[in-house]
Amino acid sequence: MTTAPFTLPILDLPDRPENRAICRRFHERPSRLPRIEWIERRGNALHSSPLGADGDVLALNLARGCWHQCGFCAARAYASYPGEAVLQVYSHTPQRLEEELAGRRRLPRAVFVSPSTDPFPPSSEVQAETVRVVNVLAKHGVEAWLMTRGFIRPFALHALAAQAKSVKAVVAITTLDRGLQRVLEPGTAPPRLRLRQIAGLRRAEVRVQVALDPLVPGLTDTRGNLDSLLRAVAGLGVKHVSAGYLFLRPGIVENLRAALCPHGWDESVLDAFADGPMLAAPGIAPARYLPKSRRQRGYAALMALAARHGLTVSVSALANPDFAPPRTACKSEARGLLHFGAARSTGQSTSS
Ligand code: SF4
Numbered sequence: 001m002t003t004a005p006f007t008l009p010i011l012d013l014p015d016r017p018e019n020r021a022i023c024r025r026f027h028e029r030p031s032r033l034p035r036i037e038w039i040e041r042r043g044n045a046l047h048s049s050p051l052g053a054d055g056d057v058l059a060l061n062l063a064r065g066c067w068h069q070c071g072f073c074a075a076r077a078y079a080s081y082p083g084e085a086v087l088q089v090y091s092h093t094p095q096r097l098e099e100e101l102a103g104r105r106r107l108p109r110a111v112f113v114s115p116s117t118d119p120f121p122p123s124s125e126v127q128a129e130t131v132r133v134v135n136v137l138a139k140h141g142v143e144a145w146l147m148t149r150g151f152i153r154p155f156a157l158h159a160l161a162a163q164a165k166s167v168k169a170v171v172a173i174t175t176l177d178r179g180l181q182r183v184l185e186p187g188t189a190p191p192r193l194r195l196r197q198i199a200g201l202r203r204a205e206v207r208v209q210v211a212l213d214p215l216v217p218g219l220t221d222t223r224g225n226l227d228s229l230l231r232a233v234a235g236l237g238v239k240h241v242s243a244g245y246l247f248l249r250p251g252i253v254e255n256l257r258a259a260l261c262p263h264g265w266d267e268s269v270l271d272a273f274a275d276g277p278m279l280a281a282p283g284i285a286p287a288r289y290l291p292k293s294r295r296q297r298g299y300a301a302l303m304a305l306a307a308r309h310g311l312t313v314s315v316s317a318l319a320n321p322d323f324a325p326p327r328t329a330c331k332s333e334a335r336g337l338l339h340f341g342a343a344r345s346t347g348q349s350t351s352s
Pocket of ligand 1: 068115116149
């Protein structure tokens with residue numbers, strides 16, 4: 001007996017059990033935004049982060065879950081991840097933060113907001129909470145480090161501008177291709193909008209860093225993809241970008257496969273990791289990385305291309321634990337150079 005192939009839109013897969021599961025997941029993706037659920041936090045709001053030595057840089061999570069649903073996201077693979085239908089936002093975070101900072105003998109230099117959830121999801125309610133947290137940190141002279149792939153609403157951008165001296169923003173972007181972006185990070189802001197946000201942040205004199213993070217082998221690290229992206233970024237007056245390759249853990253593989261399989265990209269991407277090392281580092285959960293030589297080649301090609309656009313590139317140490325740290329910086333400063341974009345994926349900054 002012959003079995004009919006799937007005829008589902010954009011999916012053209014042989015009728016095998018694993019493909020049925022993929023198709024089911026694809027079609028069960030929520031079409032509406034998740035609901036917000038305010039929950040009580042257990043434990044401290046501030047917690048350690050792999051970004052700074054000796055409590056120099058702490059982290060704070062605003063919520064569990066993330067509406068952006070990036071296929072490569074490590075946070076979506078945590079046991080505590082609440083699923084795609086809900087964003088569990090911690091109640092009273094600004095107040096808790098205020099109390100914890102007031103009770104500390106030594107204040108951190110910076111707080112990374114928020115490693116396991118984008119601080120600018122498509123919700124004014126949550127973005128307002130992010131702003132309140134930034135304001136509390138600024139009041140105590142502590143920098144807020146924010147990494148986003150989202151749409152920063154005008155009121156939030158205005159608030160960041162008002163605290164520009166205390167804010168450092170990282171805008172992650174890996175492609176200008178809207179179709180590819182939708183596959184890899186379906187809930188995030190469109191690439192062109194992110195470019196406009198980078199320009200807006202720069203105009204507001206907020207320190208902004210552009211992170212090509214994560215580079216996905218064969219998809220976003222290609223010359224064609226990077227050339228147009230680097231040209232656009234350089235056109236904004238940006239002089240420097242950071243970069244880090246994707247790494248894998250079992251939950252990430254599952255989500256990534258579901259995102260890529262309908263387009264036939266899953267095997268080529270995942271196969272690239274076949275001979276890659278499993279690495280762990282202090283504060284970073286073990287993960288499988290691309291072979292070191294593959295990453296070195298990729299970064300070298302990126303740097304050469306970036307130079308043609310007048311851009312320099314720094315490589316994320318958190319995404320490359322087997323690379324030697326920069327020799328010129330002290331330990332704390334070197335960690336600061338790690339470009340906290342990668343911290344979202346380390347799997348360590350997630351406690352509430
Ligand atoms: S990578 Fe960031 S923006 Fe994407 S789902 Fe994870 S936390 Fe959200």
